Amino acid sequence: MAIKINPRLTKLSGSYGLMSAGLTIVAFLVFYFLGQQPWRNLLSLILDVILIGLITFMATKDFRDNENVGELRFYLGMTIGFIIYTATALLFSLFYLLFITVLVPDFMDSYYISMVEFLESRKEFTIANGSEEYYNEQLESLKDVSASGLTLDAFGKKIISGLFLAPVFSIVLRTRQR
Numbered sequence: 001m002a003i004k005i006n007p008r009l010t011k012l013s014g015s016y017g018l019m020s021a022g023l024t025i026v027a028f029l030v031f032y033f034l035g036q037q038p039w040r041n042l043l044s045l046i047l048d049v050i051l052i053g054l055i056t057f058m059a060t061k062d063f064r065d066n067e068n069v070g071e072l073r074f075y076l077g078m079t080i081g082f083i084i085y086t087a088t089a090l091l092f093s094l095f096y097l098l099f100i101t102v103l104v105p106d107f108m109d110s111y112y113i114s115m116v117e118f119l120e121s122r123k124e125f126t127i128a129n130g131s132e133e134y135y136n137e138q139l140e141s142l143k144d145v146s147a148s149g150l151t152l153d154a155f156g157k158k159i160i161s162g163l164f165l166a167p168v169f170s171i172v173l174r175t176r177q178r
Contacts (some may be wrong), residue, residue: 028044092095093158
């Protein structure tokens, strides 16, 4: 028995996924060009979660109200969310890899320098709450960071935020079965 997915659902989810990816890319660029280091900025992460959540909510509500005669089942909401956050994560990750390898070729050097500066600014705190050995391990581990590792990290953050938000909106917006 094959599962048939409504083509309107995939089209709507795909377009909202493109919008979500575009907005997260714009947010990244704004933070980057303002010198805020979006890979380390909590506000950037929160903004990504809000954007993905808002777009997922809008798409789920749009599908329920305009495409599915006011009805929404949990699995439909989860499918919409899955398509959106996966598209967002994939497209953003592709952009990010292109950005750090081609558009800004010295990105990895500046990333390493900024992270070393960050760790040095927290050296006393890290040693007080851990050990000097732990601090040195953190410094050494920065040498192993690669463009693919940073890209995978960005992908994971987008996927995880969607994994938490999609079920919430699917439950909130679902309609009762008759």
